[in-house]
Amino acid sequence: MSRYYLTTPIFYVNDAPHIGHAYSVLNGDAVTRWHRLLGDEVFYLTGTDEHGLKVQRAAEANGLSPQVQADRTSQRFRAAWAELGVANDEFIRTTEPRHHRAVQKLMQRAYDNGYIYSATYDGWYSVADEAYISQEDVTEEDLKAGRVERMTEENYFFALSAFEEQLLDWYEANPHNITPEGYRNEALGIIAGGLRDISITRTSIDWGIPVPWADGHVFYVWYDALTNYATAAGYGDDEGRFAAWWPSARHLIGKDIIRFHCVYWPAMLLAAGVNDLPKFHVHGWLLVGGKKMGKSAFNQISPSDLVSDFGVDGFRYALLRDTPFGPDSEVSHESLQQRYNTDLANNFGNLLQRACALVHRKCGGVGPAPDTDHPLADVVAAVYADTAEGWERFQPSVALEATWRLIRDTNEYLQATEPWKTDPGSVVDTILGNVLESLRIVCILASPAMPFACEVAWGRLGLSGSPLDQRLPEAAEWGQYPGGLAVVDGEPLFPRLLD
RNA sequence: GGCGGCGUAGCUCAGUCGGUAAGAGCGCUCGACUCAUAAUCGAGAGGUCGCCAGUUCGAGUCUGGCCGCCGCUACCA
Missing domain, CATH: 1.10.730.10 (Isoleucyl-tRNA Synthetase; Domain 1)
Structure with missing residues (x-):
């Protein structure tokens, strides 16, 4: 008997559950169900990502606290997956205390190991992307719409650049760590192209996990979010459980988040002294009329609408059967x-x-x-x-x-x-x-x-x-x-x- | 600009080491059957395997070039 620990991306509570999310979750559900039939000990995880500026502002706009805002949307995801018959073993939320502890522990270790340092950022910030952007990427329209703001803040940076060689070696030694194979080349390309250190904290927002060694700082969304996979396996809470499950960790992700998962995340783990790195299964996008499933067209159809048209299993089967896992698929x-x-x-x-x-x-x-x-x-x-x-x-x-x-x-x-x-x-x-x-x-x-x-x-x-x-x-x-x-x-x- | 991928029947795609591989499913046409949800079964039509050149006894399958689409990445204006 072997262990099979599979995760989906955790979904940002700024968005309502749509078919793109459902696609990830259903693929994972079907694969883990197969492993249950084989008698494997399975742990299937999904959940919601609940911190960050966008959630904070959405809450303000609705006159709610960020927690209440997050509670409501998280619940929608939970309900959507239940309706699709998804048999996840846990549903993690990044606002849970156990997750705060795990993030703080993982990052503290990286800090103690010398891979995190402070520096000052002065430049443009994209609210929509919650990311720093360079001068040339700032457009007039963005400024007028308030999508881009000027910002100066002290940050902590993660020494991602220190891990180029280790990551390349790891990928070299483990050629099957990313499937389908085409996506492995993308990850290798990102690493081989040279890695720059990345900012991992913010002082400009409150809605996040506090940086343990620096008052007033919270961790930036991505570095908070990625850690959920370790949290759910017991990191920082139950080391025995973590030791048992983590070596079998696999992350199911969409191709748009390869950089964060296949490059940043393994480096973060290594920085914290976790040397077992996960495997990745990468899928493409669902396309409607040749365009990525966005906030229009077919997207307006919720998973629940398709369940009423085809039945839970009819929808599950048709979606899984009609979309080769990996490439983009027209649906x-x-x-x-x-x-x-x-x-x-x-x-x-x-x-x-x-x-x-x-x-x-x-x-x-x-x-x-x-x-x-x-x-x-x-x-x-x-x-x-x-x-x-x-x-x-x-x-x-x-x-x-x-x-x-x-x-x-x-x-x-x-x-x-x-x-x-x-x-x-x-x-x-x-x-x-x-x-x-x-x-x-x-x-x-x-x-x-x-x-x-x-x-x-x-x-x-x-x-x-x-x-x-x-x-x-x-x-x-x-x-x-x-x-x-x-x-x-x-x-x-x-x-x-x-x- | 660099790296990588893709381009095979109307549609979605398989094609492992170059040699009965030109294939499957769907759709379409015709026929059979009538147990069944007008379902099922059989047969058939349909492709110069993006284009050109080359290597080879022989190339979707290898090499070079070109066209088109896409991804990652860099940078100059």
Whole structure:
């Protein structure tokens, strides 16, 4: 048994949950569910990032305290993921006391180790980005709109430049630390291009975690936020727990935050004396009409709208199946619906439906046992291998495509044997037993993407328990449908969607 | 400017070490079937694998150049 600690980015409470956020969280949820099936000890973390100037100002504008502002938005994320059936083990908030302790400890250690020093910044500051910007990037429009302000403040800087070599060595020695591989080159490019020290504190705001060695300073959002991954694993609170979990840490991130995660964060860990560095799984953006999912168009559709259109599992499946993990992916309501109708209504749902109906018509509603040795068993073995590899490589779309081959072959088998033309008896029993067995395995293999629908389908087959409690790879071995179970001839699992 | 990636059927994409790889799914057309959610099964049409040149007995697959799209990064005006 191995540990699998996966994190999503924590989401900034300045924004409402949208499909882009959901995309990260669902990929992580499906992958961790797969690892649970394997019997791995899984820790899946998501949460919210709650400090910083933007939150402080949004709170002021709403006449609220920053904490109340953060509480409200954080709750929206929590509710959104619950609605999507996300099985995160914890939901961390950067305003929690344990997180304050962890950030202070991590940064204090870096400070004690000599990697943090003070300097004065005098220049332009972008409120929107919460970042210092250079003179030439300041535009008149920004000034008029108040997006850019003049600022002079004493800062503490992190000696990022001291870690160039260590980071390059680490990436050299661990070529699989970033997947898909293309993104590894980006991280290497950033490092090889030369690293500059970075400002990590602010005196201009209050809404943040206090710097332990300097009154009036709080940590800048990013250095506060990144540490959440360590906090949740017990850093600063429970060293035994941290030691157990941290070596298996993996961060699921979008390509826009590679610099912070794949360069700054490992350096921060090294500076604090943490030498186990995490792995990264990087995904692209969802595009609508060729443009990044922003605050317009499809974005106006909330995850919850899509749940009402496709059902939780319909949405989860269509999104995961239609978007290769890594590259940017074009998505639309039409493409999701097409995927839903083809793969779920026509293939999986309809196969289940016809199988159950046939069992009722030919076998009195009692599901027969399969052949112990049957050609479909070979299909299952191949499908299992490819499905497992897909999940292992953090490629949900590949894994699901592999699983669906079993559904296709089972439909084909049914068509070839035509049990509806045959009188009840052992021949029909065996055919239907084979189909039920095939469906049993599909229910398990598809459950990371569709935990609820697969449980329902499992029950239709007359099986007790849940596909979520099965153990792979044993449970995917052919021939375990016991026979003699009461099969349920119910309503279609995935009603075909018309428009 | 530098580094890197991409450009394969209408759509989304696979193509490992150059040699039955020109493929899959969807969509489309035709046929079959009727257990099932007008679902399923079969057959077929459709591509000069961005362009040009080269290496080779043989190149989506290697080399050079070009065009187009994109990412990271630098900098000069």
